Amino acid sequence: MLEFASTALMLLGAGFFFAGTVGLLRFPDVYSRLHALTKADNLGVGCIALALALQADGLASALKLLLIWPLALLASAAVSYAIAERAHALGTPLGDAGADDPP
């Protein structure tokens, strides 16, 4: 039962990472790419951390694995803000004429 839930969560997490990667490659500008990456960063990492925590060998290991998720959320939120603010300060336009990579 636990195995089944864990595998399902891992597949879900992989799905979010896949969606985020497709968004990174296909969206036209920095801001929408950041939007796609947050899906991968938040939900993808969360699902995979939860899946691994279900398979961990004790409560301590499970909690340590689950601790990864809020830390990843915090780092990703701060970094996304920094990238978006810098792009805006550089005057990166929205839409098709946007930059190739985030600065």
Added chain:
Amino acid sequence: MNVAVVFDGVLAAGLVWAAAGALLGRDRYRAVILFIVFGLLMTLAWVRLSAPDIALAEAAIGAGLTGALLLDALGGTTAATAGRARRWMVLPLAVTVAAVLAAVLRALPVRSGPLPDAVSAALPESGVTHPVTAVLLNFRGYDTLLEVAVLLAALLGVLGAVRHAEPVRLASAPVLQAAARVLVPLMMLAAGYLLWAGAHRPGGAFQAAAVLAAAAVLLALVGMISGWGRPSLRLRCAIAAGPLLFLAIAAPLAGRAALLVLPPQHAGLLILLIEAGLTLSLGFLLAGLFLALLRSDPVDTGKR
């Protein structure tokens, strides 16, 4: 064909792809980013090779600190793109070197010699239960001592080569500072844990020092501490304290048959002392390698 083989194959191909992109691509900025990606892929390779100590060190130092150093170096004068001269000589050279190395690899015997058994046999007397820490700080302790001396020499070189009028401080960013205020205490806790855990599981002084240095880099990037102009006396004493402690422990042992033979009944305590001193000093030292080079020119990627 099981999944592990596919994973290893994809990872190996990814390593070569990232390295080739970093070295041979057109754009400097992309080259540095791909190099950071290469560092992260190397971390995965170390995990696959059952070397968790090296994976920890590579993640913190190879991908983290080196990446920060390289991104800071991008702000310099934009040099010309990669020259294409002498291309006809390079490809045969590289292919020949790779082929010779691979042939020698295949010819080497699989059994690695008497060292692993010797280490396991001597492990109970070494004072720790983790073999890599025992090798690093007890059996090959003089390697580590000389390595610390090399790091000191590198820091002196960096301090001598760059000249700052006054310490550089980056613009403070309130949102990032809020994140740093949460992350830095956790990083210090993680460094202390890595130091303590190095005795019986993967971890140790170098990984702990790398996490401390990363915390300092984070604080500098959000504008909470400034770069180094000329480091103060306190800072220099802190950096020198670890190696001096190591030397102080090594000197009384100098008269014995081999170098740096720790007496078995005190080995655990001595190793902990040496590692604690090294964590502190190397943390400042590695941080100093970045902070002495920090400059305030914004990174100009040339793209919009």
Added chain:
Amino acid sequence: MSATLLYALTGCALFALGLGATVLVTEPLRRVLAFNVMGSGAFLVFVGLAQRAGVSDPVPQAMVLTGIVVAVAATALALALIRRLERDDDDAR
């Protein structure tokens, strides 16, 4: 071919790639990257060979750990020298 042999061979390829790039590329920053790639290739060969027998050999792992830390110090020194070169070039103009 076992997984560890694959990584050791990848290390050979990375070493050769780094060596070729050191000769081919003239820009100083890329040369620093090339030296780092060569170093990583050498480390992979070390640990790949260490793991081949199946028993985890701690001595090469300790040496590679030392190597990684020394590599970052050497990279920092190289970048400092590049900075000094740039500054001297700017002053000379």
